Amino acid sequence: MIRKLPTLDFQSVSRIFSGGVYALKEVSFSIPAGGLTAVIGPSGCGKTTLLRIAAGLERATTGSVKFIDPDGGAYERASENLSVCFQDARLLPWRNVTDNVALPLELAGVSRNERIARANQVIAAAGLSSAQARLPAQLSGGMRMRVALVRTLVTSPDVLLLDEPCSAVDEFTRMQLDEEIFRVWQVSGATTMLITHSVSEAVWLADQIIVMNMGSIHEIRKVALPRNARNRTSAAFLLEVETVMRSLACAAGVVVE
């Protein structure tokens, strides 16, 4: 069966909080079917609000987010096709890794045998089999996030929303998690939106970068680097990082020498 991955289309999305504070102002962009788009910007620029609207956890004050099928059909949201990984792992502390990974299937009503088999399959593919009987308290912060990332795969999502999954880990663990995010994106093939603070992470992972500031889009940038050239120490990679960094600084009104 050929999967029909949707395009994620943000159409003039605004979000106004009480007191007339704009979290988002007329944000419009598309994430191509099967693509990975990173949204970067300083704290408070509206990145997470954007993701929460896409996930259906918040409503846009005006505008909308549409999931557009290749055959042209558009729909608001279908939870069975969407997986979200948040900044914190959000694992149930009384359940072991397998049962946590299987939870989305359990909530979808899948039988125990079937969901455990599927959970063990994605856990094994991530190289986490040795941890499957452990409780979250017995795992490091990085491991917990890996489990949360692996859990997004268990429902074979068409759309993947990742809200700063690496924000609470050290630099080395971040690089390991980036590898995991890349693997998860490749395995799922899903249309993916990644919220991040890290420019190098965005350049390493994404094929499109949205630079945001104060609730608006400053720049929509296609990452021109081919996948096999995304070596973190290569000149082309570092140049791309610097270019995005300048765009980000320009958006925030910071002078870069």
Add this chain to the structure above:
Amino acid sequence: MKRVMNLIRMIAAPLIAVACILVAWQIAVMMSGVSAFLVPSPLAIGQTMWASSDRLIGGAIQTAMASTIGFVIAAVIGILVGSMIAAVPFLRRSLYPLATILQMVPLVAVAPLLVIWLGFGLPTAIAAATVVAVFPVLAATIDGQVSVDPGLREFFLLHGASAWTRWRKLDLPASIPAIVTGLRIAAGLAVIGAIVGEFVSGYGGPNAPLGIVIMTAMREARTDLVFAAIALSAVVGFALFGAVSCLGWLLVSRWHASGVNTLEQSK
């Protein structure tokens, strides 16, 4: 091995304290020459316990039955009603303050009403135990369930979980540490409630509950028997408290700090 040593230390410390108090009490009674009618010595109480063991054990079984049944009913009502109040904001605003006010009503004042409704005997003692034990479970359940991690709630919402599913798989298990704390308090209160219920509704006989044993012994000026019955009611309370603590430890020790602390504190 380390856990066993911790457990031994945890049990040994209070036993040593009790032994010291009993020795000091015995010496004080012997030295002061105070009348056995006012304060009998621990040895005299021990002899009475031995001599009246049939009567005391029969009474303890009756009181334990009333306390345990009352406690279980309080636990079920407290958890179910507490969960409902926690889930519905209107109920939280309307019923919770009412429950707090009702908690302030002294049980001794309510107990005669229970006799009018339920008559003399075990049902009134059970009801009295339930009435005093239900509030700590109710309050702990509400606190536990309104404090569930909003992130986890959001996760369940995202996956389209119904309110019933969320309660079974998230709210209830997440609030178990709080509920266990409430149950521990309720265990001690249930015995107090049962004894008060027996004071007003119990009747004598070979299987008279401890509340009646205490009242009868008081009228017979048997202070040693009063002390012996009080000691046994404390044992009943401690057994119920211990059973709840063990259950709580089994349920939460692997994943929650409150379970770990029980052993940590004993070091």
